[in-house]
Amino acid sequence: MLTNLEHLGLAVADLTAATELYTLLLGQPPYKQEHVASEGVDTVFFQVGGSKIELLAGTTPESAITKFLAKKGEGIHHMAFEVDDIRAEMARLREQGFVLLNEEPKRGADNKLVCFVHPKSAAGVLVELCQEIR
Ligand code: CO
Numbered sequence: 001m002l003t004n005l006e007h008l009g010l011a012v013a014d015l016t017a018a019t020e021l022y023t024l025l026l027g028q029p030p031y032k033q034e035h036v037a038s039e040g041v042d043t044v045f046f047q048v049g050g051s052k053i054e055l056l057a058g059t060t061p062e063s064a065i066t067k068f069l070a071k072k073g074e075g076i077h078h079m080a081f082e083v084d085d086i087r088a089e090m091a092r093l094r095e096q097g098f099v100l101l102n103e104e105p106k107r108g109a110d111n112k113l114v115c116f117v118h119p120k121s122a123a124g125v126l127v128e129l130c131q132e133i134r
Contacts, residue, residue: 002089003022006082006130007045007052011068011075015048015057018074022053030055036109041065043109054080054109078116080128086113093117105131 012018017060023029032045040063056077058066068077083089086105087104094100099118106113108130117127 001084002081002129003084004082005051005063006080007054008076008082009054009128011072011077012055012057015044015055016043018055020058022046022055026053032110034109038107039063039065039109041109044106044120045110052110055106058062078126078128080114080130082132083129086115086129086131090115097115098122107133 002037010018019030023046026048030044032043034043034045035041036043040058040060042057042059042083046053046055055070056065058064058069060066063079069096080119084126090105099121101116101118105113105115108128109134112130113133114128117129119126
């Protein structure tokens with residue numbers, strides 16, 4: 001089951017500048033910064049009530065964020081839903097014909113197991129499923 005809009009992921013060109021901007025916009029500093037080497041990204045997280053804003057900057061030319069920025073510029077990169085059982089949700093979506101970008105849940109930022117749904121099968125939006133690692 002999808003239980004919450006967990007976060008919106010924003011692709012940014014300059015992580016320091018965007019962190020300062022969002023600190024002002026949200027009226028609070030981020031609670032976490034994290035480098036995810038496997039994805040080639042640096043992330044900064046803000047908590048807003050029950051949801052989060054995740055700023056993402058690419059750290060390698062091969063990073064999906066670097067490619068996204070080159071193609072589309074800064075903006076919303078993905079929306080992420082919290083799920084209670086990521087494998088069950090992946091099976092359910094596969095059955096419904098959605099294209100998943102990874103066959104197995106993988107370790108993402110912020111202590112989560114994640115799986116992505118291809119934007120082509122979700123009206124142009126990259127969708128992330130995430131489940132807290134307990
Ligand atoms: Co995310």
